[in-house]
Amino acid sequence: MSKTKVGFVGVGRMGANMARRLADMNYEVTAIFDHFHQVAESMADEIGAKAMTCLADVTAAADVIFTVVTDDAAMEEIFSGDHSLLKGAQGKTFIHCATVSPEAHIKAAQAAAKVGAKTLAASMASSITQARQGTLYLMIGGEEETFKAHESLLKDMSISLRYVGPVENAARIKALVNMVMNINTAGLAEGLGLGAALGLDLNILREIFAQTGANSRVLETDGDDMVAREHDCYFSASHAAKDSGIANAIANAAGVDTPLSRATEAQYRKLMELGLGDLDKSVVAELTFPGRNGENL
Numbered sequence: 556m557s558k559t560k561v562g563f564v565g566v567g568r569m570g571a572n573m574a575r576r577l578a579d580m581n582y583e584v585t586a587i588f589d590h591f592h593q594v595a596e597s598m599a600d601e602i603g604a605k606a607m608t609c610l611a612d613v614t615a616a617a618d619v620i621f622t623v624v625t626d627d628a629a630m631e632e633i634f635s636g637d638h639s640l641l642k643g644a645q646g647k648t649f650i651h652c653a654t655v656s657p658e659a660h661i662k663a664a665q666a667a668a669k670v671g672a673k674t675l676a677a678s679m680a681s682s683i684t685q686a687r688q689g690t691l692y693l694m695i696g697g698e699e700e701t702f703k704a705h706e707s708l709l710k711d712m713s714i715s716l717r718y719v720g721p722v723e724n725a726a727r728i729k730a731l732v733n734m735v736m737n738i739n740t741a742g743l744a745e746g747l748g749l750g751a752a753l754g755l756d757l758n759i760l761r762e763i764f765a766q767t768g769a770n771s772r773v774l775e776t777d778g779d780d781m782v783a784r785e786h787d788c789y790f791s792a793s794h795a796a797k798d799s800g801i802a803n804a805i806a807n808a809a810g811v812d813t814p815l816s817r818a819t820e821a822q823y824r825k826l827m828e829l830g831l832g833d834l835d836k837s838v839v840a841e842l843t844f845p846g847r848n849g850e851n852l
Contacts, residue, residue: 559708562586562617564610564633564640566598568788569652569679570623572686573712578602580689580711586616590629611642619705621677623652626797627659634666645671648705652677654733654798657723657805664697664722673701676722677709678729682789690714696725727805734802734816737795739771741819741839747781748843757782781840784852786831792839793832796823 561584563574570589578584584604589595592608599606607613610633613620620640624630630653633640640649649667651660651674664674675697685691691713695702702709702718709716719725746769750760761778764770780786799820806813822839823832829849831838841849 559583559619560585560617561708562588562613562620563598563604563623564588564613564620565590565623565625565629565653566594567623567625568683569686570621571598572683573621573623573652573691574598574602574604575687576689576712577708578604582708582711586613588613609638610640611638614640614642614644614647617647619648619650619708621650621652624655625653627655629653630655630659630663634663641666641670641672648673648675648701650675650677650705650709652679654678654729654794654801655726656801657726657730660696660722660726673698673704674722675701675705676725678725680729680732684789685714686712693717694719694725694728696720696722726801730798730802730805733795733798734813734819736773737799737819737823737836738815740773740777740795740836741822743771743773743778744781744837744840744843747778748840748845751782752845777835777837780835780837781844784841784847786834786838786852788833788835790836791833792823792826792836795836795839796820796827796832799823 559582561577561582563570566574566587566589574584584602586607587595587599587604588607588610595606649672651663660676667674675695678694679691681691689712692715693709693713695718719728747757750757764774799816803813803816803820822842826832826838831849841847
């Protein structure tokens with residue numbers, strides 16, 4: 556049994572599978588918190604942890620606290636108030652895994668440092684399945700000394716681990732990863748949608764894409780689903796919209812124009828307006844295949 560006591564704040568699809576993985580690896584997962592307490596209770600019962608109703612109790616029960624929250628506002632919320640994660644946090648380490656803005660990571664790290672706690676940003680370029688299997692691709696930002704102190708824990712969750720420098724760098728790189736992924740996904744949807752409109756055999760088209768410059772990782776992960784209209788969620792359209800928005804805000808601050816990324820964000824925002832935001836990002840094909848537009852899913 557590892558001597559490191561671990562807590563989790565946010566046990567949605569990714570957080571829950573990360574907690575399961577660490578429990579399997581004999582880490583003592585002591586405390587679970589989620590905005591939906593029933594979700595926390597279910598997860599805690601499954602892995603032998605305790606579901607907390609107060610964030611400060613998670614900090615008290617753990618040495619390392621993983622946070623997997625939805626956005627900047629949620630990140631700020633868990634570090635605000637008299638009973639936040641910061642209460643009694645001296646000597647603790649926070650590892651933030653959500654895709655939030657670089658500014659949110661900086662603000663959280665500064666707040667933790669004021670009370671004597673350490674912070675790492677562990678940005679994930681991986682899926683739910685990889686979280687469960689411990690094969691995440693992790694980009695770690697923060698103080699190198701803190702990274703080295705927790706490297707073995709992070710290795711037990713990942714197949715590839717890369718230290719990238721200051722805490723904000725992890726968020727910047729993750730934003731760029733998802734920016735390009737989302738562009739590729741929307742581009743594939745357009746190519747396959749146009750092929751369908753032309754009456755082409757989409758099996759042959761996908762095979763040719765795979766052997767040419769049209770190949771991409773999303774062809775492997777999303778191509779079949781786009782054709783079959785199977786959009787079970789691994790990475791939602793709403794998350795794609797959020798992450799493209801983060802990347803576009805970073806680009807705007809840097810004075811760099813990103814027209815493809817802005818157009819991609821607009822596509823995913825449209826899917827949210829259509830009520831399709833909770834489906835997988837492959838649902839962007841509903842906007843490009845003839846006769847679909849999200850109907851009869």
